[in-house]
Amino acid sequence: MVDDVPPVRGKVGRPLSRPKFLLGDRGYDYDDKCRRPLRERHITPLIARKGDPHGSGLGVWRYVVEQTVALFHQFRRLRTRFDKRDDIHEAFMSLGMCMICWRRLNHGYF
Numbered sequence: 001m002v003d004d005v006p007p008v009r010g011k012v013g014r015p016l017s018r019p020k021f022l023l024g025d026r027g028y029d030y031d032d033k034c035r036r037p038l039r040e041r042h043i044t045p046l047i048a049r050k051g052d053p054h055g056s057g058l059g060v061w062r063y064v065v066e067q068t069v070a071l072f073h074q075f076r077r078l079r080t081r082f083d084k085r086d087d088i089h090e091a092f093m094s095l096g097m098c099m100i101c102w103r104r105l106n107h108g109y110f
Contacts, residue, residue, distance in 0.1 A: 002041065019043060023065075026050050071100050 005019060024047040028034045038045045073079045075096045083089040 002038070002043065021046050023047075072096055075099075 002018065002022065005017075018041060021044045022038055024034065024045065026048045028047050029050050034047065035045045072093065075092075077083075077092055078096050081089060083092070
């Protein structure tokens, strides 16, 4: 999935083809299976270790992701994936994203 990240646009020069960092929660900290492939791609993994105390600061960034997933779950079709084809599911995610942005702009959440 990391290999499918599109290049970052908008900056002068050669576009970045991969992220510099990857955030993850403690669920992805098992036997270094997630960290090693990321390091081979020159991506720094920021994954909390199991057993370490909380307060690393990663929760601030994870909140944004979890809030986005929660916003998508207001649409029943996106909550449980019924579509077998990826392109149809991606189209409904784009439609859901447009509806979320439209509602926020109309109700003044920004």
